[in-house]
Amino acid sequence: MHPDSYAFHMRNLHDQSRQYMYHDVVLTMNDGSTYNGIIEDVGTERMSVLVAEDVMEREDEFDGDDRQFFGGGGYGRPRRRFRRYRRRNFPLASLAALALLPYVSPYPYYPYYPYY
Template identity: 60%
Template sequence: MNTENHDVQNDLRNMYDECRKHMNYHVTLTMTDGSTFDGIIVEVDRDNFTVLAGEDVMERENENGSDSRQYYGDFGRPRRRFRRFRRRAFPFASLAALALLPYITPTPYPYYPSPYPYPYY
């Protein structure tokens, strides 16, 4: 019984250390119920951690009061998508996994050497 309690405390301490290490980074969080979401860890307490959880928001149809078909014919314009972050607090016991959100960096332009040497004068 004592070793099981020690293992749980060790796991919570490991999650605490991981959250402290990834603080202020955009991460993917997997909860114990199987749900996943992305967010930014902004605060870590002894028992809880606070995340700015990202959510998608779509623009309403007639938000600005004008008819969108007057400029684009019958097709209309596509609805704009926004990203909003809300502050949410979770206990460490509900966190199953934590990973950095991968970003694809653009490759720089390759260097092409000139086919002939330039004169230096």
């Protein structure tokens, strides 16, 4: 890779990272791994990202009476799922691509609402 094209690529990634700050993005690294998170800070060589991870509730955290949730059927409740974020630093040199995470709306968008 030509040194000028590498500098151009790094400058583009830096500018794009600054443009996407505080947005939910997908980071693709040079080794093929992907992360989704929120860009918190961008420096000249590093970027700080709040990386999202899904966490499932453990079985032993189910103490208490299940009847209050499901009417006393005795079947227990399903495991709950949580999402938490951890701060990680990534070198810009290891970043291959950066894209906004697409947001899918649960409701259809209507350009206007009729008044009845």
